[in-house]
Amino acid sequence: MSDETKSNEVLRVGVIGARGRMGSQVCQAVDAADDMDLVAAVGGREWLFSLSDAGSQVVVDFTHPDVVMDHIRFCIDQGIHTVVGTSGIGDEQAEQIRHWLALKPEVGVMVVPNFAIGAVLTARFARQAARFFESAEIIERHHAGKIDAPSGTAIATARGIGAARAAAGLGAVPDATTIEAPGARGNLVEGIHVHSVRLPGLVAHQEVVLGSTGETLTIRHDSLHRSSFMPGVLTAVRAIVDRPGLTLGLEQLLGLD
Numbered sequence: 001m002s003d004e005t006k007s008n009e010v011l012r013v014g015v016i017g018a019r020g021r022m023g024s025q026v027c028q029a030v031d032a033a034d035d036m037d038l039v040a041a042v043g044g045r046e047w048l049f050s051l052s053d054a055g056s057q058v059v060v061d062f063t064h065p066d067v068v069m070d071h072i073r074f075c076i077d078q079g080i081h082t083v084v085g086t087s088g089i090g091d092e093q094a095e096q097i098r099h100w101l102a103l104k105p106e107v108g109v110m111v112v113p114n115f116a117i118g119a120v121l122t123a124r125f126a127r128q129a130a131r132f133f134e135s136a137e138i139i140e141r142h143h144a145g146k147i148d149a150p151s152g153t154a155i156a157t158a159r160g161i162g163a164a165r166a167a168a169g170l171g172a173v174p175d176a177t178t179i180e181a182p183g184a185r186g187n188l189v190e191g192i193h194v195h196s197v198r199l200p201g202l203v204a205h206q207e208v209v210l211g212s213t214g215e216t217l218t219i220r221h222d223s224l225h226r227s228s229f230m231p232g233v234l235t236a237v238r239a240i241v242d243r244p245g246l247t248l249g250l251e252q253l254l255g256l257d
């Protein structure tokens, strides 16, 4: 969209990881939004200063778990709100972000493991269902270029299921396996087995399978294209300017909390 057709009340948005699979889509989505201007699109650390030079109000980060914390710290120090899609932000990192934000109480950081509405609902439905079933496992499937396993979405979903089971007084999931080739039962996250598939042709997919005697319930979500993440990203960009502090996940923004 040309600058002339946008109103004066636009949000100035910068993107880090702008050449990546997600970052490039975010640049297009921001550029097409009536209420946003893409003021900086940067690839790496050496270009970070152009984010503040360009007057970014909000920065969106889709980069790499090794560098995302440096980016968040830089943005907080510069007084720039940040929307983070990069995976790898666990409890320890969240605590560190809160610590940095304590010195900049007007700044907001939002960390979202998955911006697709269907993925947010999958995690929520899985938490709701968890207490009614003896066991639950997660199968996540992603494109062959993904570097982390299990996915951030699967880790967050497993944590939610684990917490719901604990709150309901359920013990460990039953597992009769005594002879196991390494990895055959997947990775245990909060006591929930997570199985990771990586294949060309896939984008981002997750199944939560819950089981009890005589029945199973499968909750499945498929991101068939990265456009599935864009409404959530834009919603987060619009919201973060009025949400100082750390926001984890998209549920509150969707009125689900």
Ligand SMILES: NC(=O)C1=CN([C@@H]2O[C@H](COP(=O)(O)OP(=O)(O)OC[C@H]3O[C@@H](n4cnc5c(N)ncnc54)[C@H](OP(=O)(O)O)[C@@H]3O)[C@@H](O)[C@H]2O)C=CC1
Binding pocket: 016, 017, 018, 019, 020, 021, 022, 023, 043, 044, 045, 062, 063, 064, 065, 066, 067, 084, 085, 086, 087, 088, 112, 113, 114, 115, 116, 148, 152, 229
């Ligand atoms: N929350 C969500 O909804 C989603 C989250 N993700 C997550 O987003 C992240 C990015 O995914 P994806 O776009 O597929 O990955 P890509 O590998 O396609 O893109 C990553 C980008 O990060 C940049 N980058 C890599 N290393 C560094 C570094 N050391 N310093 C600065 N920049 C760096 C790269 O820049 P350059 O091009 O310059 O090398 C690249 O453009 C992943 O963690 C993924 O799990 C993905 C999809 C949805």
Ligand SMILES: O=C(O)C1=N[C@H](C(=O)O)C[C@H](O)C1
Binding pocket: 087, 113, 114, 142, 143, 146, 150, 151, 152, 153, 154, 203, 204, 205
């Ligand atoms: O790397 C990806 O592609 C994705 N990463 C996120 C994750 O690790 O959960 C979100 C989505 O699954 C796509």
